[in-house]
Amino acid sequence: MENLLWLIPALPFLGATLLVLFGTRLSKTLAAVIGVGSVGVSALITLLLGIGFLSARPAFYHQEVWQWFSVADFNPSIAFHLDALSMVFIFVITFVGFLIHLYATAYMADEPDFSRFFACMNLFVGSMLVLVMADNLLLLYLGWEGVGLCSYLLIGFWYKEPANGYAARKAFIITRVGDTAMAIGLFMLFQLFGTLNIQTILAEAPEAWAVGSQMAVIVALLLLGGAVGKSGQLPLQTWLPDAMAGPTPVSALIHAATMVTAGVYLIARMYVVFELAPVAQLTVAIVGAVTLLLAGFSALTQYDLKRVLAYSTISQIGYMFLALGVGAWSAGIFHFMIHAFFKALLFLCAGAIILTLHHEQDMRQMGGLRKSMPVVFWTFLIGAASLAALPLITAGFYSKDQILWYTLAGPGGNVWLYAAGLAGAFITSIYTFRMVFMTFYGESKTHVSHPPGKRITVPLIILAILSVVGGFIELPHNFGHVVLFSDLLAPVLPGITAGKILAANEWLFQLLAALFSLGGVFVAYLFYLKSPSLLRSVKRSGTAMALHRFWHTGWGFDALYNTLFVQPYVYLSNINKRDVIDSFYTGLARVAEGFHVMFSQTQNGILRNYVMGIVVGAIMILTISLLL
Amino acid sequence: MILVWLIVILMVGGLLAWLSKKWHPVLPRWIALFAVLADLGLALYLWLRTPAATLGASPWLVRLEVPWIPQWGVNFILALDGLSLLMLLLSFFLGTLAVLISWREIRTKSGFFHFNLLWVLAGITGVFLTMDLFLFYFFWEVMLIPMYFLIGVWGHANRNYAAYKFFIFTQASGLLMLLAILGLYFIHGSQTGIYTFNYFELLDTALAPVAARLLMFGFLAAFLVKLPVVPFHSWLPDAHSEAPTAGSVILAGLLLKTGAYGLLRFVLPLFPTAAVEFAPWAMLLGVIGIIYGAILAFSQTDLKRLVAYTSVSHMGFIILGVFAFNEWALQGIVMQMIAHGLSTGALFIIAGFLYERLHTRDIQLMGGFWSKAPKMGVIALIFVMASLGLPGLGNFIAEFLTLVGSWQANNWLTVFATIGLVMATVYSLRIMQKVFFEPAPMEQALPDLTSREMLIATPMVLMILWLGLYPQPVLDTARPSIKQQLQAYQPASLEEKSLVAVPIAPPAVQVQLGDTVHFYKTRGGTHEPK
Amino acid sequence: MSTTVSMEAALLLAGILFMLGLISVLIRRNIIFMLISVEIMLNATGLAFIVAGTRWVQPDGQIMFIFILTMAAAEVSVGLALILQIYHQLKTLDSDAANFMKG
């Protein structure tokens, strides 16, 4: 069983390699078969392993493939470590990944660079799997950078358009900033523990550090740096909305379901370090809270369908960070899974819409699609409901409610974080249903081509089902009290207990949460369906417009960073293009030439001057010999 | 004896290539190819014959010693250890590629061209092999002249200026090294009465602090200019961008490495105390180099010039690592030498391919080649990623090890060096963006790589991947000699050396050495949590 | 009656002669005069030798003087020949005119 471990990442890599080598020569069908097949097979293997794992319930599976290198007792290896946490992740990655691949075969059908697309997608899946299965941080870093590369390649997939290229570069560079922090963290960890093996570090950290010791805090913060970079949290969130330049399946897989949650994985993986550094953990929570609010507001103001989803992704990951920050580890991971389902679903629906509307992404040009594409409508609605966490029926409700509950009742929780979360929930449902109403209701504005085919609808339906039933594996203990998921994670991540006083009236807070999300739906209904005049009246006021613009540009972070970092760097680089240091050496040459000219004056070919030269020399020598 | 062959084959091959031009214009190419391949074969044989495990005891695989100018104590000493072996393998590998690249590119005076090419390689081989300081300087100079001709005769428009600059910079620094060598020679002679340039004997020269410092700077002058370290780098962009492709490959891939090699081989073991004193400054220089090079690389529009500045940036890591004095860093450097040799070499080769097709090196005029030349695109992508240090490719191992090592020595500088990685991303992606992604200003035809060119590119890709995924063989080969270089930095040996120094050296020396033991402990490779 | 001249005085005389010759080499432009001035300097040295010889009561000084005379004669002969050539080509004896080669 264990020995199959390496196949999971290996297959997608194999697929990628094949596609790269023979890509140009393969027929699209064959390319599709390879691309989808490789992920499919590794999904099957995952299933196999998963069944075995759930039945046998070992602590973990471990397989060392080969020793990467070994220098002076620093010997990381290419080795995989599969425990419950990574199990959850590889499930999501392989299955959602498989569905998205399937979907992509239709979505990208008439792309010339079909095989390149699937090569990158496979490469991505492979690297992502390495990331979550790595048994040491160096290998994790390999996957980490690998997914970064693929994200770069796929965002810039339509490279002819310079804007896409810049978006891709932006994504890579900004995430690289985070990675740098993380790398430094790795150096420190290595210096302290003499290894980068995750389990060893987790085991030794408590001995090495007292709770709240400075080292722990620094390391934790550095790791957090890496996490925020990848997961598009404050302050490194600006790349994610632009990343929507890529094809929609990419947004679904990389920028919604999997890669952007790598940060969540990292923090959960290194939870010991964070628990030893409460300050850092609180930072995580605050980052999450602030991010989810900011992103939520921005989402309210977007017109581009995909950008709305992008911001909502940022904000949902904010929830996960919030959960991790308050120590509700399993809640965070749970939300990650559910979010993967419904966000992938929403993106895919969006993709379907965009495809049928000839790559129209502006919601103002949409509308009335309810009748023209019913399947998409219903699935999208389910996804939206789950995102807006409509009570009882949707998975989103259970996952998000759990988070909200622990932000208040958990040991690390407090009122402010809770309030932020609640407000976030409200906003979430507003922009979600704003999206729904603008897209599917009202009169249609754009001509609709052929309705989407099977390969598109099937994944939608599956994901829709998942984003409903997915919630029922983890129900709060005041009704149902199903804890399958947290049980699964129990051996890896510590559980969490709510304060007793509050526990009594948990239902009150659940009601509150439900009310907020429903309230959000109502507001959206009011503004975007019932009486748009209201909206217009609001829009008339200058402040509102200014606020709108401010939110629309993502709170002006781009402008800020542009003036703070980009412009100075470019300026600095351009003024020194000719390399000042060089001028010093050329200067020396000039000086020598100057002397040459000066001396050659003396050689003027006139005999008497030469005689004079000798006389001068004579005088010089004689004075020396007489004076000294 | 096999070591002599390594050099002789190249030199004779060169002469033959030159003369054979008369009979047939293609002969020189084949002769050159065979000569380099023969050496590559020999080097590989040497490598495979000695499995890394057996390197344990003494790092020296082969040694040859013949008196040359006995009156001056100059011996013709060639000795091979893991480090040299790796460098040789790299040299001959890149040499082979250099010959292949020039197959079509060089049309005029092909005979003389290959003569120079082979003699550069011969000089480099000598530098990597010789363990006699006189001979070292001799080869050090020998490699310059042919290189000068490669640039000056077959270079691009501004070749003369570049060639002068290259020549004068390296000569000036080399002469300073010569002075240092002579100083060492006479000091050792006056101490022991044995006047010799033999590296192994000079190793245990006890130097007064001041003398050590001065002599070290003499050596450093040569090596830092060769590396090059900012602010001595300004010869490099000109030389690299003006040289013909083969020239650039050899410059970036090998000549720069001789500087790094010199640091490892001579500066570290000869002047331990002085080096430890100088370390923070050296590392600072390294960091400055990393950042300065990266910034300049970003604004360049001439592709080869851009790549040249990236080398400046990458070489910063080497000096950063050398003066960290621990095995991780030094292993990292060895990896860096090889990986950088491959990746930058490859980038220059790609620049060459583009130049052959478009007759321009200006990236403003390029663009959208991904669709026209996918193969070239993929290969370029791989090496661009290598140069920004993507895990899984050789450079990552190199840079990571170097940084891990330098972190032990100096945290803050390491932080800044790591920031250099971000800048590396910035300029590297700019290459991809400008050349392969965004559409070109004007439409031009661009045939994809020919089979010959694939023959050149594929091995490099495989090598860089291999280095990234399973570098162990390389590391094992280098380990013994690296331990050797580091011996002077094990506190024990410092004391022991100072004891040796007692009878002959002025007391100041012992005190000095004594201090540096602690000095070293506080800042050196010991890694207890701080 | 004989008055003895001190050695130093005699040497001084030689020195003065030498200086005269030197200065006139400097100030003259006519090549012939320059040649003559050089001869004066040579003769001054001859005188100096004789003085030195008489100081140590040795014949060497006079011998050297004879050598110098011969050498001077040889030099003058070559010199005049050259001057003739120059005059043929430049139609002048101005030494400054002969400066084709400079820089």
Added chain:
Amino acid sequence: MSQNDFLHLMPLLILTFAALLIMLVIAAWRNHKLIYVITAVSFVAAFLSLFELRGVVSYAIEPLLVIDGFALFYIGLILATALLISMLSYAYFEQQKEQKEEYYILLTLATLGACVLVVSTHFASLFLGLEVLSVSLYALVSYLRVRERSDEAGIKYLILAAFSSAFLLFGMALVYFSTGTMTFAGIATAMATLPELPLLLLTGFGMMIIGIGFKLSVVPFHMWTPDVYEGAPAPVTAFVATVSKGGVLGLLIRFFMEVEGFRYPTLMLIFTIVAIASMFAGNLLALMQQNVKRILAYSSISHLGYLLVAFLAGNRIGMEAVTFYLVAYFITTVGAFGTVALLSGEARDAEQLEDYRGLLWRRPWTATVFTAMLLSLAGIPLTAGFVGKFYVLAAGVNTQQWLLVVMLVLNSVIGLYYYIKIIAVMYQQPDTEREPQQRQRPSVYVASVGTLAVLAILLVLVGVYPTALVQLIQDMLYNMPAVVAR
């Protein structure tokens, strides 16, 4: 004079007779080749006669001359150089309309003078040797009368040389006046007794330095050099640059060794200043120069500066270095001017930089040899020049004259520039295609090309395997009493 004396003076006598013989032959029958053969043979004979004297420790011919290892080596060097130059001259003058034959008389006499210089131990012989050398040089420099530059060079050289030798003589007179002897040994003993040097003596030395400095063309007595080099026919230039300087330098060394001049800081100071000035002035003057002969002239000035660095070391390794460097310098210089001579035409010498454009493409071998010579001048490995420079640096470092050594390094960097400049010109693509080479007569061809080939081989040989030469020099110098003393 005993028969033994004759035996020991054989080389000089051979040269003397050769000169007379040539005169007679010319009177009888003008034939360039014949005269040339006689000259060459006599040089060879003189050279071979040295081997008879091998192992002579020190044979003095009181009071004028002494034959010792040092003398033998320098005579040998001078004769060999003269021989090569005569071969070049033959090829060179073949294409001149001028009466060629007398040239060889002058050449022989000049060589004789140089030889006398290195064996002399007495002011009289010194003076005679110097003047025999100079007077014949006047004629040699202006030998091609039709070229006005030649005459100009001649007159300049004559006036200045006479002027400077007046200084030399006056200096001698002063020294004689204050010591009462004209033999070096005598002067040495006289000086040894004195606690410090009297003013007159110092003045005397100072003035002598002027005379010597002029012949060595060191700053500030260098100004004649470029003009004479440019004006004189290429082979003569080679002669001026090598033989005459070599003779004078040999004399200087001997004299300083005898009187232990290195003990006197004043003299050392003067020479230090002169050395540094020569290095800088020479290199900087050559920097942007367009005329190859002038470039070589200036470079020779700086090379004398380098030589003085070794000379100032003042100990055995220093003298070895000087001698070795001199050999390398001779080979290189003769080679360089040989190339110039080879390329020169009837009207003018090939002295403009333009004459060398694309030479590699037109005449590969010549260009390669010239490149080798230039690299040797620049002190690049595989050439004699490198080993020489190394030796000089070693001498300097050994005696810790850091100032001089650093100056030397700095200057050889400056020097690089103009040497490379010539090379670069030669390697540029030619504007004209391969010119039709006029087929030379075999004898001429052998004379010129053969000489260059020999020089090139020597250059590389000394550069790669200097052991033999070093050994020879050391043996020879050990035979010199003054050197053994220290």
